Amino acid sequence: MLRLTNITRRLGDFALRDLNLEVADGEYYVLLGRSGSGKTQLLELIAGLEHPDSGKIFLDDVDITIQKIQDRKVGIVFQDYAVFPHMTVFGNIAYPLRTRKEDKKNIAEKVELAAATMNISHILERRTEKLSGGELQRVALARTLITSPRLLLLDEPLSSLDTSLKDDLKKLLRKLNKEGQTIIHVTHDYGDAISLAKKVGVIHNGTIIQEGSVNEVFNKPSNRFVARYAGIRNFFRVKIVHENGLVTGVTGNNVRFRLNDISQGSDSLLIIKNDSIFLSDEVPLDKELNAIKGKIGEIIPSEFGLEVTIDAGDLFYVNIPASAMGKLRIIEEREIWMSFPRESVVVLNGVS
């Protein structure tokens, strides 16, 4: 198990601040964050390429904070692969074995096995200059995995691959994880996190702001930043008031939300997932639902079908399947009802 406690590391204007992290054996941990959020720095600290200003790093309860890089058993695959350009694919994969002065026969056998696992046996004798991104990625992975690391760190491994290669690599990573390999994967891509992670951590401004299973994090985002990651665009700053015995959130534009009973706070932020909002021509019959009337604005094709903007004083973003466009008569400027249950509204008290 990997455990980071109160890690702080300052790098110019940027700093990792009081960061805590636990990754269990066999876990696939995805660390999600924008570029500049400190993801790569964190990996370099774990790998020992950098040292923290304060805080401790434990691997299997052994303090490895200032342990030599070579002794850590933590393998890192860099975003740009860092494949040695003056060596062949074989030379690259054999590098750690040659460093350990293993005998040639042993090296050849191990390299061939690793290459077969990564499906790169056919390029073993090739120079690395003309390899594709996918091939380089596999060479880098094979080279790291041949060291049998306790922990595999991946820095944006999918970012520069095309879609089909991405799927192949995801399969491979899932397989490695199933075989017991503990993986920490940093990415800016929410899709990668959903498709691979057992556990997700969201890093922002050098600190982990939310952590949990994919469902926990994306269904109950703890702030606007995490919600944005989940593709949520409906954020409303409201004042919480009691109206006719009901807890209600009122926006500056007088849009009203009925909420589950919560403590009355001052300013709060409401978050509603784009696909939690239903559209209908008539006012919904269920009086328990929030029902808000608005005017259809922009209709934008999206990966889910269509994203429809509805102006009800505040702007709402609603995802609908493309097939529903005709049925619901989604036409710009037409008026339409939106409805959503109280439970689908996430309330963040005292958050701006």
Place this chain on the structure above:
Amino acid sequence: MNRNSIFTWIVMILSSLVLLFILAPLAGMFIHTGGSQFLETIKDKEVHQSIWLTLWVSFTATFVFAIGAIPFAWLLARKNFPLKNMVQGIIDLPIVLPHTAAGIALLGFISRDGFLGKTASVLGINLVNHPSGIALAMAFVSLPFLINAARDGFAMVPERLEKAALNLGAGHTRVFFTISLPLAWRSITTGFVMMFARGMSEFGAVVIIAYHPMIAPVLIYERFSSYGLNYARPASVLFILVALLFLIALRLLTLKRKEKLIISDAQTD
């Protein structure tokens, strides 16, 4: 004719003039050297000895100093330390010094009263008027070429590759010899050849340290000042030809070495 092509013409004419400026005196010297004079010089034992001395002393100086200069270049490329800019300035100092002044400074250091001279004389070597003194003078003025080229070469090696090698279990020494050095090899070679060439052509610093044994530039000067232009020309031509051949050979050899490195790496047995 559009503006671009007028510009291109002007650039080409100016470039040709510069090129002509370099080539014309050399070509003139070759043309004015008579065949019989040249043949006579080829047979001249004194000329042979001086050219040979120049080549091997310069090569040895470059080789020996490279052992310290290359790791120093790596340090400059990779590490930050106090007064680094000043150190960088010190390295470039021999380039801007008048070479005779460099020779005088060095003479104080290696003469019997100087620190190095005293130490050498304990071992029975008089550095003044000795090939080792010549080597020191050559190295003094030509070291910046090797250090600067090698430093630029190391700086161009992505640090990521060194980090990756460390992560794969290699120690710092192995990373230096298997990653940094091979990847900076081309620049180091260029620096090596430049240092060798610069050392070989040095006159000012060497003549102060050692008039004898005579290296080729001193011999040419001596022939010119004692006997005149016509007598100095054939020796100059011969020295230029030999130096060129040697430089080309060295270039080819070092390029081959780089290819060999890659091929040997590919061998799986």
